[in-house]
């Protein structure tokens with residue numbers, strides 16, 4: 001069908017939404033994949049900050065790591081006062097330990113979403129959730145259950161997943177699939193973040209590997225992180 005208008009959830013990250021017909025698909029499941037320091041958490045915090053300040057949508061940041069307080073500190077560097085938004089009930093932070101059962105996680109999230117009218121949820125990083133699980137079938141089931149709950153709750157979700165091997169243009173063997181790579185197949189969109197640039201254009205880059213129902217830019221584009229957060233160079237702005 002041509003001309004069908006798909007409802008989009010704008011990230012508000014300069015340059016990003018133009019790469020994908022206006023933003024993420026509303027109520028979709030998305031995954032950001034990148035190495036250490038590639039900007040995954042920054043992307044999430046900017047998505048949540050913009051959600052409240054530009055689009056009037058409340059958010060939830062879920063972490064499986066112990067130092068969740070540091071995340072709000074990271075955000076402050078970019079001028080995003082998430083403590084204030086937390087006090088106002090607009091961006092909530094929740095920490096789960098890798099041992100928390102999927103049933104508890106689901107029940108907690110369901111409560112928070114309705115109590116705080118949450119429209120955007122971030123999980124950072126999903127690989128920690130998988131630490132307690134060795135059985136790939138179990139991990140697949142957990143990821144699947146979380147993603148389907150998010151769809152039922154009608155929220156736009158971004159997971160992050162860590163990857164050591166990612167280098168621009170480097171193809172991975174199918175045998176290299178890590179425990180959580182299954183999330184890439186289950187997600188509506190897969191976005192790679194790299195800490196290397198392209199041909200002198202910025203010193204970082206980003207590539208949308210897939211976004212269902214979307215005619216998105218497929219090649220890597222330059223990206224930078226500065227005091228204002230992430231900026232993506234989509235070739236359209238000057």
Ligand SMILES: Nc1ncnc2c1ncn2[C@@H]1O[C@H](COP(=O)(O)OP(=O)(O)OP(=O)(O)O)[C@@H](O)[C@H]1O
Pocket residue numbers: 034035036037038039040041042043077078162225226227228
């Ligand atoms: N004000 C700033 N100006 C420029 N670059 C910055 C600034 N603040 C942070 N950075 C860069 O952002 C990086 C951290 O990004 P972020 O924490 O989002 O990455 P990540 O992918 O979540 O990393 P991890 O895998 O460790 O969780 C820093 O290593 C630094 O290079």
Ligand SMILES: [Mg+2]
Pocket residue numbers: 040041042124
């Ligand atoms: Mg991070």
